[in-house]
Amino acid sequence: MRDLQRLKMGAWNKTLSEATAVVKSLSTPKANLAKIEFLACVTAFLLMLLTISGWLRRRKNDQKLRRLLWAAYTLTSYLIVYTLGLMTEASFRNELLPVWAIFLMIFFGSSDSYSVHSLEDCEQWKTYVWQYVIKVTGVTFLLVMSGITLPMISVLILCLIVPLKAFRRAASLKIASGYGRQMTTKLIADYMRTEHQSSEGDLDPSQMRGYNYVVRVRKTSLMSLKMLIKREAAERWEAQNYRKPLEITDRVVTIEKVWKCQGWLLTSGGGDKDGKLKDICLSFSLYKLLRLKFSDYSLPKQAHEKAWKLIEHLYAEGNGLERAFRVVELELSFLFDSFYTKYPTIFQSFGWKIKVIELLLLVIGVPVTIGLCFPWYDSNGPQDVQLATAGGLSIDFLVTILILLIFTCGELVQCFFMAISDWAKVSLLCKYVRTNSWHEKKWMEKLIGLICRTQFLEPWERKLHQYSLLESYDYTPSRLLYNVFTDLFMDPIRDGQKQSAPVKLSSEVKKAVFCSLMSNPEALQNGEASLIRNGVAHNLSWARKLETQTEVIMVWHVATVIFEHMAPVLDPSLNSNFLVTINLSKYLAYLVAFYPKLLPDHPYDSEYIFDGIIIEARHLLKGCKTVEERIRKLNKISKTMEDTSKVMIQGAQLGQQLLDVENEPNFVWKVLAEFWAELMVYVAPSNNAIAHAQHLAKGGEFVTHLWALVSHAGIQREPPIE
Incomplete structure (x- = not known):
């Protein structure tokens, strides 16, 4: 028994000693140097990711992409701080530490096409400046402690890029802040x-x-x-x-x-x-x-x-x-x-000149850095610690080359994006208008025309995201990911929040909405004009006089889905009214479910009403598996239920009224198409401009395009009906 205990104790001591050895090995100078090099490379790759993906943000409304970019944006800042801390506290000497530190400071200036992730970051421009001052102090201390060596000459050239990058980002944050906008x-x-x-x-x-x-x-x-x-x-x-x-x-x-x-x-x-x-x-x-x-x-x-x-x-x-x-x-x-x-x-007065100076410093600094560092390390310059491959080539030098390549590629990509950006086009066209001598130079005109007509992708996604209540009300997100604890760390997904597949923003939808906007811009009505125009206001107007706009949208949405299944269209692709109705009905329901800030009601009121509708649907339609079963049960309940204040019951009653209209189904689809187009215009005016600006970074929305139009025209909606 004692022998067994001795064996166990020996095994435990051996394991403990091995673990201690591993911990000690991770704290050696070479391990710390490897950690610094790894983190510096990761930071460079993350910045390259932001540079390449920055122009995708407004062209793709994808939650996974947003999370990836948010993670890269957030991690970059923390990695820079942590890595600089490791460098300044290093107990060893390596002549390339100042070079990597300078590049980290350049990366702190962020990408030109991705200066901030959210509008809240813009208000922190003073904090950013102070963080920059503190980091510069730490890097200066590192440079002084490193002494004057050949790699330091290249560092002095690259140092000039740091304030240009950092101050331009600070200026961008200030201009985008509330004070800067004013x-x-x-x-x-x-x-x-x-x-x-x-x-x-x-x-x-x-x-x-x-x-x-x-x-x-x-x-x-x-x-x-x-x-x-x-x-x-x-x-x-x-x-x-x-x-x-x-x-x-x-x-x-x-x-x-x-x-x-x-x-x-x-x-x-x-x-x-x-x-x-x-x-x-x-x-x-x-x-x-x-x-x-x-x-x-x-x-x-x-x-x-x-x-x-x-x-x-x-x-x-x-x-x-x-x-x-x-x-x-x-x-x-x-x-x-x-x-x-x-x-x-x-693209301010001297901004592009500063950008040219940055490029010149890049052209000079990168070759000088490579030219000075390579012979220095090839001759085994005076450093306490370095990592080497089996062939004798320094890994430190390879890391430096990798960072230089990533930085150079990132700058070239940014310059390319900048050269074909809409801002460059405006600058060139305005310069052309002011400079009469350019009118006589055909090569200049052709060059400007080529730049101004270069466009690789559409400016926005041009899609309508969709939501169907009768298809998604029974959706329950994972409780492991979304619960009372994770609410503090991420935006929750509530019960019933499941999008349908997005659809292309068709010319039929744009035409219907624009026609509605042009028909009666003086006083927007909540669908009343279209109902009067088609002679059905006396039967259907009750459904637009509900207490909140959220209820109006969801009642008409349920009624539209019921009519779609009870009076199907033989060839939907040939029926423009059908396409307009279905796309706008599901789009406005999507705004209710996911982005109520873009709608007239108070956002939390909309969320509260939506949650109540989900509970109501689950209670009334319990046990139904298909949409057809749910519609049949809902129609049956609506004929016998005395409480008609519920959205689901009101939607079923309105759907039955649409089916009872004494005319052909195509006429009803025309009524619905004009109603939804008018409703789309009605919800567009908004005093919450910040909500629209925040959503621009998530791919934008069709309602924001309408909001811009009605804002220019000063169009307001009618006050709600009491």
Whole structure:
């Protein structure tokens, strides 16, 4: 027995000693060096991932992609801090530590196409600056302790890139913050208060005559700017003026000037037959107006009426539907970039020059780093610890080469994206309008035209996400992933929240919605106009007078699904009204289930109502497996149940009324298509601009496109019916 205990004790001591040896081996200088190299490489790969995937965010509404990018964005910041800490506390000497530290500081400047993950990050611009100062202090200490060596010469060149990267990111965060938005939009806000007065009686949207919407203001030199400030200060002393003046001179490009440009590139009979180049400038000017919504600046009624005439003209022209939608798409692309990328700072007066300096430093610094580090390590320079392969080649040097390659590839990719970005196109077109000498250079015009027409992907996903209550109400997410404990770490998925497959945003849907918008923009109604127009308001209007908009949407959604299954269409692809009805019904139900912030009701009220509907559906339709069984049971219950206040019962009753309409099914599909199109327009106006901006980083929504249109026109919905 004692021998057995001795054997067990011996085995335990052996295991403990082996574990202790492993722990000690992980704490050796070589192990710490390997850890630093590994973390530096991982950080570089994560930054490359953000650089390549940044432009995918607004083109793909995919939750898995968002989680991956969030993880990469979050981990990068922590890895940089942790790795720099390991370097400064290292008990060994390695001459390449300063080189890696400088690259980590460059990575802290983030990608040009992925400056922040969410709008909340923009408000932390002061925190970012202080973090940068602290990190620079630590890296400076590391450089001083390393002494002057050959690799340090290359470090001094690369050091110049660090402040350029960091300060540009800080400036981007500040501009996108609440204070920055107010500061940068005041000039346009003050100008647009009186812009409509300059064109009274002389307005022609077809030629943009009278539309002095600002596209771009050429910045003056520093000396001229100082003189201008002194002159304005003197004038203010004599006559106080609290408005920022903007005088339309040669340095200001307006929409009217773009349309009047006689250069071949921008003429309808020359290089811009389809008007797409001029529309890029139009989208940029409208984007400037849309930014006022995020700064609490308002425009007078006359300014909105003038903008509405422009929108009407865009829609009335040949292929006007696609053109109007294209202009709004590009406008929202500029809005996305202003919040989530560095493009607004890069394309400021000196921003692109700073970017050129960065590239020059890259071109000089990378070869110098390789040229100096390789012979230094090839001759076994003075370092205490280094890792080497079997062939004798230093792994430290290979890690440095890998980081340099990733950094170089990332910068080249960013420059390519920047060169074909919409911001570059606007800059080139405005420069073309101002520079008459460019009008005589065919090669210049062809080059600008080639850049401005280069587009690899659509600006947005162009899909309608779908949700069907009768298909998904019984869905229950995994309780292992979503419970009271994980609610603190991730957005919960509630019961019944399961999307259907998304559908393409078809031209039929866009046409139906735009027609509804154009038919009665003065006073949006909750579907009433379409019901009156089709002569069914006396029977169906009750279903649009419910207490909340959430209930209205879900009641009509249930009724639409019932009618779809009880009166099926033989060939859905040939019935445009059917496609419009089904797509919009499931899309608005999707907004209720997943993004109620984009709808009129209070978001939590919508969530509470939706949860109640799910409980109601599970109770009433317990045991039903297929949609057909659920519809039959729901219709049966609705005829006998006395309590008609429940959404499911009201939906069944409305569905029965649709089936009882004394006309052919195609007429009912027409009624439903026009109703859902009008309802889509009705929910578009919103004072919660931030909610739309937040959703731009998730792929955008069709309702946001409509919101932009009605915001320009100043369209408001009718107050809710009491």
